[in-house]
Every structure is written in C-alpha cells, then in structure tokens.
Amino acid sequence: MKNMSHIRQLEAESIHILREVVASFENPVMLYSIGKDSSVLLHLARKAFHPGKPPFPLLHVDTTFKFKEMTAFRDSYVRDELGLDLIVHTNADGVEKQVTPFSHGSSAYTDIMKTEGLRQAMSKHGFDAAIGGARRDEEKSRSKERVFSFRNADQRWDPKSQRPELWHLYNTRVRTGESMRVFPLSNWTEVDVWLYILLEQIPIVPLYFAAKRPVVERDGTLIMVDDERLPLLPGETPKEKMIRFRTLGCYPLTGANESTAQTVSEIIEELLSCPNSERFDRLIDFDQPSSMEEKKKAGYF
Amino acid sequence: MTNPYVINGPIQKFLQRHERCDLVRVLTCGSVDDGKSTLIGRLLLDASVLPKDTLAALEKDSKQYGTQDGALDPALLIDGLKAEREQKITIDVAHRFFSSEERTFIVADTPGHEQYTRNMVTAASNADMVIILLDARNGVLEQSRRHAFIASLLGIKHAIVAVNKMDLVDFSEDVFEEIKKDFLVFAERLQITDLHFVPLSALSGDNVMDPSTNMPWYKGGTLMHLLNTIHVVSDRNLIDFRFPVQYVSRPSPDYRAFSGTVASGSVRPGDEVLVLPSHKTTRVQSIDTFDGELSKASALSAVTLRLEDNIDISRGDMIVPVHNVPEQSRQFDAFLVWMDEESLQDDKEYIIKHTTKMTTARIRTVRYVMDVNTLRRGEAAPLTANDIGRCALTIAEPLPIDSYERNRITGSFVLIDPVSHQTSAAGMIVDRKTEEGLEGEESSARQTSDFPILWLTGNTGSGKSTLAQAAERHVNRSAPSWNAAARKLVVLDGDELRETISLDEDLSAEGRRKHNLRTARLAKLLQQKGFLVVVSVIAPFESLRKEIDAICKPQWIYVERSGITSEDRPYDVPSNPDFTVNTDTLNEQEGTQSFIDYMVDVLGND
Numbered sequence: 027m028k029n030m031s032h033i034r035q036l037e038a039e040s041i042h043i044l045r046e047v048v049a050s051f052e053n054p055v056m057l058y059s060i061g062k063d064s065s066v067l068l069h070l071a072r073k074a075f076h077p078g079k080p081p082f083p084l085l086h087v088d089t090t091f092k093f094k095e096m097t098a099f100r101d102s103y104v105r106d107e108l109g110l111d112l113i114v115h116t117n118a119d120g121v122e123k124q125v126t127p128f129s130h131g132s133s134a135y136t137d138i139m140k141t142e143g144l145r146q147a148m149s150k151h152g153f154d155a156a157i158g159g160a161r162r163d164e165e166k167s168r169s170k171e172r173v174f175s176f177r178n179a180d181q182r183w184d185p186k187s188q189r190p191e192l193w194h195l196y197n198t199r200v201r202t203g204e205s206m207r208v209f210p211l212s213n214w215t216e217v218d219v220w221l222y223i224l225l226e227q228i229p230i231v232p233l234y235f236a237a238k239r240p241v242v243e244r245d246g247t248l249i250m251v252d253d254e255r256l257p258l259l260p261g262e263t264p265k266e267k268m269i270r271f272r273t274l275g276c277y278p279l280t281g282a283n284e285s286t287a288q289t290v291s292e293i294i295e296e297l298l299s300c301p302n303s304e305r306f307d308r309l310i311d312f313d314q315p316s317s318m319e320e321k322k323k324a325g326y327f
Numbered sequence: 328m329t330n331p332y333v334i335n336g337p338i339q340k341f342l343q344r345h346e347r348c349d350l351v352r353v354l355t356c357g358s359v360d361d362g363k364s365t366l367i368g369r370l371l372l373d374a375s376v377l378p379k380d381t382l383a384a385l386e387k388d389s390k391q392y393g394t395q396d397g398a399l400d401p402a403l404l405i406d407g408l409k410a411e412r413e414q415k416i417t418i419d420v421a422h423r424f425f426s427s428e429e430r431t432f433i434v435a436d437t438p439g440h441e442q443y444t445r446n447m448v449t450a451a452s453n454a455d456m457v458i459i460l461l462d463a464r465n466g467v468l469e470q471s472r473r474h475a476f477i478a479s480l481l482g483i484k485h486a487i488v489a490v491n492k493m494d495l496v497d498f499s500e501d502v503f504e505e506i507k508k509d510f511l512v513f514a515e516r517l518q519i520t521d522l523h524f525v526p527l528s529a530l531s532g533d534n535v536m537d538p539s540t541n542m543p544w545y546k547g548g549t550l551m552h553l554l555n556t557i558h559v560v561s562d563r564n565l566i567d568f569r570f571p572v573q574y575v576s577r578p579s580p581d582y583r584a585f586s587g588t589v590a591s592g593s594v595r596p597g598d599e600v601l602v603l604p605s606h607k608t609t610r611v612q613s614i615d616t617f618d619g620e621l622s623k624a625s626a627l628s629a630v631t632l633r634l635e636d637n638i639d640i641s642r643g644d645m646i647v648p649v650h651n652v653p654e655q656s657r658q659f660d661a662f663l664v665w666m667d668e669e670s671l672q673d674d675k676e677y678i679i680k681h682t683t684k685m686t687t688a689r690i691r692t693v694r695y696v697m698d699v700n701t702l703r704r705g706e707a708a709p710l711t712a713n714d715i716g717r718c719a720l721t722i723a724e725p726l727p728i729d730s731y732e733r734n735r736i737t738g739s740f741v742l743i744d745p746v747s748h749q750t751s752a753a754g755m756i757v758d759r760k761t762e763e764g765l766e767g768e769e770s771s772a773r774q775t776s777d778f779p780i781l782w783l784t785g786n787t788g789s790g791k792s793t794l795a796q797a798a799e800r801h802v803n804r805s806a807p808s809w810n811a812a813a814r815k816l817v818v819l820d821g822d823e824l825r826e827t828i829s830l831d832e833d834l835s836a837e838g839r840r841k842h843n844l845r846t847a848r849l850a851k852l853l854q855q856k857g858f859l860v861v862v863s864v865i866a867p868f869e870s871l872r873k874e875i876d877a878i879c880k881p882q883w884i885y886v887e888r889s890g891i892t893s894e895d896r897p898y899d900v901p902s903n904p905d906f907t908v909n910t911d912t913l914n915e916q917e918g919t920q921s922f923i924d925y926m927v928d929v930l931g932n933d
Contacts, residue, residue, distance in 0.1 A: 031345065031349075075586075076615070079578070169422050193736065197741065291338040
C-alpha cells in the first residue's frame with residue numbers, strides 16, 4: 027500500500043480541522059492577514075467546503091500601515107474574484123489618536139493597532155472561534171501551541187493550562203464569551219507552505235517575488251518606502267534594489283531581503299540554502315527576550 | 328513576466344523526493360535528566376540545515392542559560408517557554424520538525440516529570456514510533472517503565488530504546504547489555520512488537536547521525552538510520568472502512584453530501600454502505616473533492632461522499648460497509664487515562680466525544696487501577712490525575728465502536744467535564760471478546776451483539792437441525808434465568824433458507840457459496856437487532872468458513888457423524904472447531920444436552 031505523501035497528509039489534516047471548526051462552533055471567523063500562510067489557509071478552506079464557499083467570514087485587521095499591494099490583492103482577489111465575505115476592521119480609537127510606529131514605537135503601535143484591534147473585532151462580532159495561519163515551526167513558544175487553543179473571556183492564552191489534545195478528538199467546548207483560536211497549519215513548516223503554493227498554484231501577493239523596489243537601510247535592515255508616510259532620516263535617500271519579502275506585515279516594520287527569486291521554485295531554492303529564519307525579518311519579535319510569548323499571552327495571534 | 332509557478336532547476340529533484348516522502352510522527356520520552364532535549368536538539372542541529380540567525384540565538388542563549396559552560400547547548404533549541412528555561416525542565420508537549428532524504432518527521436517532545444503523564448499520553452496518541460531515552464548510569468527506572476507502558480497502551484508498535492550518556496560509563500558494552508536485558512524482561516508484558524536498542528551520546532553525537540568510533544562493539548544502526556528505516560505504514564487499519572460523518576454539506580438545494588475523514592479502510596463509488604445508527608443501506612454515488620471526483624478514498628483522506636439514496640444523516644453518524652459493521656454498543660470497557668485535576672466521580676455524567684459524535688457517559692465501575700511499574704492490576708479506586716485504570720462505561724446512546732487495538736480512531740474517545748469543560752480523560756476501548764476478567768453480574772447487562780452467533784456445521788444427515796430446534800425450544804419456551812432480557816433465539820435453517828431468500832441460487836459451487844454468505848450476513852443483521860442466532864447450514868469448506876468468519880465471526884459447532892461424506896457430498900472436517908457434538912457416540916438426548924450446555928456456557932455465563 028502506497029502511503030499518502032507528507033504534503034497530502036498535512037492537507038487532509040488541515041481540512042479535517044477546518045470542518046471540525048464549522049461543525050462545532052456557532053460563529054467562527056478566519057483571520058486573514060493577506061500573507062502566504064493566509065493564502066494557503068484560504069485555499070484549504072475552499073477545498074474543505076467545496077462545492078460550497080467557506081461558511082465563515084474572513085477578518086482582516088487593518089493597521090493602516092499594510093503594504094499597498096497587500097490591500098490591492100485582498101480586494102481584487104478575495105473580495106472580487108472569490109466573492110468571499112470579508113470584514114476589514116481598524117482600531118478607530120488608535121486612528122483617532124494617530125498611533126503610528128513612528129510616533130509610538132513598534133511595540134505600542136502593534137499592541138494598539140493589531141492586538142487591540144483584533145480583540146475589538148472579536149468582541150464586536152461575537153466570534154467564538156478564530157482560525158489563524160500560525161505554525162509551530164515559526165517560533166519557540168508556538169511549538170507548544172495546541173491546534174485548538176483555548177482563550178478565556180479576556181481572550182488571553184495561559185501556556186500553563188492548555189487542554190490536552192488527543193488523537194484528532196479536539197475538545198471544542200467553550201462558554202459564552204470564551205473562545206478558541208484554531209491553527210490548521212500547526213504541523214506545516216515554511217518549506218511545506220511554499221511547496222503547497224507551488225503544487226496548487228495558489229495566488230499570493232507579488233511582494234513575495236523579487237523586483238526593483240525603493241528601500242532605505244536602517245540598522246542593517248532594508249525598509250521599503252511604500253508611501254510618503256515613512257519619515258526619511260537626514261541624509262537618507264531611497265534606493266532601488268532588487269528585493270523580496272519572506273513575511274508580510276506593516277511595511278515600516280517588515281525587513282526586505284535582497285533576492286533575485288522571481289518564481290516559487292526559486293523561492294524554495296533560496297529557502298533551502300537560506301541564512302535567516304523567517305521571523306528574523308519581523309522586527310517586533312526582537313523587542314525583548316521571550317517577546318512572542320508575552321504577546322501571545324496578551325492575545326496577539 | 329515569467330510564470331511564477333514554473334517548475335525548473337534543482338527544485339525538480341526536491342519535488343520528486345517530497346512526492347514519496349512519508350510523514351512519520353515520533354514521540355520522545357525520558358526522565359527529567361536523561362538529556363532528551365539535547366538529543367532532539369542534536370537531531371535538528373545535525374539533520375537539518377539550521378538558519379544562521381537560529382544558530383546565533385542558540386550561541387547567545389547557550390551563554391546565558393546553557394548547562395554546558397557556555398558551549399553550544401542543543402537543548403536550548405528545544406526548550407521554548409520562559410518558565411521551563413528558568414526551571415531547566417520541559418513542561419509541555421512541543422512539536423519539532425526535521426526531514427531526511429526519506430522521511431519528514433514530526434517530533435513530539437514530552438516531559439519526563441511524573442505529574443505530566445497526561446502530556447505524554449497526548450503526544451503518544453498520534454505517534455507512529457517512540458524513542459525511549461535512558462541514562463546509561465541509571466538504567467531502567469520507574470519512569471522508563473511508565474513511559475514504555477503508556478506508549479504500548481496508546482498502541483505504538485515501534486520503539487527505539489536510546490541508552491544515552493554512554494560517554495559517562497566509558498562506552499561500556501556490559502552496561503548497555505545489562506540495561507537491554509532489564510528492559511526486555513519488562514517489555515515482555517507490553518504490546519510493543521518492534522523493539523530496538525541503541526547506545527549513544529546525545530551531547531557528543533555518538534551513534535546519533537554517524538556510527539560511534541567509541542563503541543566499535545555496537546553493530547546496529549545509528550538512531551537516524553533506525554528512524555529512517557523502521558516500517559510504519561502497515562500499522563494502519565486498511566480493512567475496516569469507517570467514515571464518521573463530520574459535516575453535512577448542503578451548499579445548494581440540489582447538492583447534499585457528507586464530509587469527513589476516512590478513519591480506516593477504503594471506499595469506492597458503487598460500494599454498498601450502511602449508515603449507523605439508522606441501519607439504512609445505500610450506495611456511494613461519488614467521492615467529491617475540490618480537485619474532482621476520486622475513484623477511491625483511503626484512510627486519512629478528507630473527502631465528501633455523495634450517496635445514491637436520500638437518507639437522513641447527521642454529524643456523528645458513521646458510514647460503514649454493509650458486511651463489515653462495527654459493534655453498536657452502549658456499554659463497554661475501556662482503559663482511561665485520567666487527565667484532569669478533578670478526580671473521577673462515578674455519579675457524574677461526562678461528555679464523551681467518540682469520532683465526531685458527542686453524547687454523555689457515566690463510569691459504571693473502575694475495575695482496577697494499573698500499577699504501571701509492575702504492570703499488575705491494583706485496587707479499584709477512583710481515578711485521579713495521571714492514573715490509568717480499566718473502567719466499565721455506560722453511554723447515553725449506542726456508539727459504533729471497534730477495539731482500540733484494531734482501530735485507533737473508532738476505538739478511542741475523550742471525556743470532557745460538563746462544568747469546567749476540561750478534558751477529563753482519554754479512553755481506549757477494550758475488545759471484551761479477547762479479554763478475560765468480566766464479573767458475572769454483568770452478563771445481564773450485556774449488549775446483544777456481544778453474544779456470538781452459533782453456527783452448526785456438518786454434512787447432510789449429521790443432525791444439525793435437531794440440535795438447532797432443541798436450542799430454540801430451550802431458550803424461547805422455557806426462558807432460562809440467564810436470558811434476563813428475554814432475547815428471542817432465531818434458528819436459520821439451510822433448508823428453509825433455500826426455499827426463501829436463496830431461492831434464486833442453484834446447487835453449483837458458486838450458488839452454495841452465495842447461499843452461505845447471504846446466510847452469514849442475515850445472521851449478523853439479526854445479531855445486531857438483538858436476537859440470539861443459531862445457524863444450521865452445512866458450510867462444507869474451510870475456505871468458505873473463512874469467508875463467513877470475516878462476515879459474522881460465529882462460534883463453529885462441528886456436528887460429527889461418520890459415513891455421510893462421499894464424493895458427491897464433499898465436506899472438509901473443521902480443523903479447529905469451537906465445540907464438537909459427536910452424534911455417533913451420543914444419542915439424541917445426550918447430544919442435545921451437550922449442545923445446550925455449551926450454548927448456556929457461551930451465552931449465559933460468559
């Protein structure tokens with residue numbers, strides 16, 4: 027008997043998890059960040075509920091500093107081409123107080139616009155389950171994360187009291203106000219994600235492919251000048267460089283890589299001989315020791 | 328612009344490798360200081376290409392938290408949470424990923440500390456193989472025994488016993504052999520069928536990836552070699568098709584289908600299937616996926632089944648083959664691993680989740696608590712956190728179950744506390760037919776499908792019908808005390824069936840075969856409906872009886888009489904019948920009595 031290849035096993039496991047969410051929760055939502063993991067997650071959701079559409083809305087927490095190409099991709103592909111139910115939420119309070127990474131620092135900005143924005147949206151719509159694209163291989167504290175991760179009424183994660191998760195029998199019980207974060211890609215690695223994008227030809231934001239883009243270099247990190255809001259330091263002039271992104275987030279906080287990879291194949295090649303693990307390029311992880319763990323306790327995805 | 332999905336260059340070879348790459352789930356366990364994190368860190372360091380920044384972070388962490396005087400400490404690649412760094416022990420289940428040329432591994436790292444048994448059970452539930460780590464200086468400890476027992480209980484068939492820190496015992500062969508001997512004595516009582524031993528040093532890397540030059544006496548494979556070569560695919564149940572309905576797909580008024588993951592076996596369009604609990608039958612019309620219809624779906628596939636008839640089916644129902652139906656039971660025995668801080672309460676109604684079905688369950692009796700160090704049965708006591716005990720459960724409605732040994736998916740369940748919603752226990756269903764140790768008080772409460780079908784085989788004229796009729800009279804007219812539920816006994820007699828349901832079959836070999844198999848299916852069906860069933864049909868050939876076994880697994884009663892078998896009436900004498908009645912030596916009354924005694928023994932006092 028021939029075994030299913032490992033990528034098809036991962037696919038089947040994720041589809042099983044997605045169906046379990048829809049069958050067990052009243053009001054689930056998929057967190058859609060427009061990144062490659064979200065693209066894979068969305069593709070799996072389309073598979074899981076075929077021939078129907080995914081029976082839940084997609085939620086994008088817009089921090090107002092996303093790359094322009096991300097927003098364009100979100101609207102043209104997800105909303106127009108696939109015709110999915112897309113909720114875009116922005117922390118209005120933060121906008122009013124003019125919170126930006128420049129004025130408040132990356133840590134406070136992320137906290138207010140991203141973490142708080144997500145909590146607002148979860149409460150406002152009364153979602154009892156939020157599906158996210160986090161993977162266990164991304165970061166140390168995530169390696170311990172459950173597939174169905176319980177959050178108390180304050181949407182907080184307690185790493186010391188997680189429910190044991192046996193076989194594929196997920197304990198989906200929550201009380202009113204409590205919720206579940208669900209991670210169908212838990213067992214995927216970064217290479218698996220790219221492999222799957224290649225095999226399934228999943229559309230992704232073009233920023234993942236190398237192109238000439240205007241950047242400035244700060245503390246050894248290349249920051250793309252995506253719009254005029256990025257304050258240029260004295261003597262700084264944007265230079266055109268051949269770059270691409272390994273992860274996508276808020277443009278002033280996302281480092282670019284010099285690269286020539288213009289196809290998924292070339293990206294995988296680059297990855298396999300790659301000198302940096304992907305979260306390295308997200309500056310926010312390096313604010314303080316064990317920083318991702320602290321953010322997760324507070325409700326960050 | 329180039330097509331971003333074009334496949335060219337070195338990636339082609341990589342893709343080919345991935346096409347045949349197996350996914351293997353490995354559990355690692357050991358006592359607190361056996362060096363487990365170091366070993367996994369070592370595998371990651373040596374087997375995968377670690378990104379530069381991870382290495383830089385490891386160097387920094389090694390200086391700050393390391394136990395190796397500032398030298399690279401592979402354990403720190405593994406120990407993720409702040410709390411455990413400070414305590415220098417692992418406190419939860421962590422998942423790690425690495426791949427070799429042949430396989431992709433998901434490693435579930437589990438804690439060694441006793442109070443975290445539940446985490447080990449969690450990780451073991453999905454593992455294909457286990458690495459049990461021992462410290463060469465300490466040998467086989469209570470912890471190691473506990474870990475081996477849990478791995479065995481959770482159905483892991485392959486174990487690698489890694490004897491670590493060989494460098495601290497001068498790479499001594501005697502020490503290794505002594506530990507091996509100790510472990511084998513203990514392992515005799517376990518269900519782990521495939522056991523390997525490897526002496527190594529995780530810190531220095533001896534026998535991890537490369538053969539150790541310090542231990543030339545060891546002729547076996549390195550740990551990596553074992554991980555790559557141990558055969559695991561055949562562990563899966565490829566026989567019994569089970570499809571727990573997970574989600575009813577109704578995207579439009581003209582489309583209605585049933586989504587789920589094939590738990591075991593396989594299915595094809597056109598297959599005749601039965602739906603539990605309704606027992607309605609239909610055929611599979613198509614196997615639908617996003618990528619088109621499939622000609623076959625096997626275990627682990629997540630698919631959607633469309634059926635020919637419009638049957639009322641909801642989540643929690645199970646689709647199975649018509650002639651391979653699992654037991655439908657409200658009462659069964661199971662091993663429970665207690666997970667919750669709150670102890671088992673026998674008057675409490677727990678939520679039970681079995682495949683995709685949720686209902687409620689009570690624990691009727693704790694038969695015994697397992698002493699995991701001796702593998703002996705201890706006293707019956709309420710289970711507390713980390714206890715493992717054999718219990719009898721009563722479920723609010725019948726569940727379609729298989730034993731855990733036969734089917735890891737339809738044989739497992741979890742109990743959930745109805746108030747706190749904590750996961751209270753993990754359960755593994757025990758096949759009672761192969762287990763001894765049932766108390767007599769239970770026989771009256773037993774489920775009908777527990778009662779075996781009695782099949783009288785013997786050539787024409789041996790006296791089968793006489794025995795069957797006597798049994799029918801005994802049970803139906805005199806209502807013996809053991810038959811508390813007053814179940815009706817039905818006799819399926821060959822001659823009668825020939826006149827009715829097998830009227831369309833001739834006396835050719837194939838006609839006889841079909842007649843026999845049809846009878847077997849009918850017997851199975853009646854058994855499931857709660858009847859006691861005695862069959863009186865010749866079933867003349869060993870091969871035919873094997874086929875019948877696969878359908879309804881009867882007890883074979885050989886009715887023996889000499890001089891009735893001839894060339895035109897061929898008959899294979901059963902090689903290993905469950906019981907024999909010799910109508911040569913016994914007169915009608917004695918023969919009848921011996922059969923009734925046997926029947927009472929099987930049906931009444933089991």
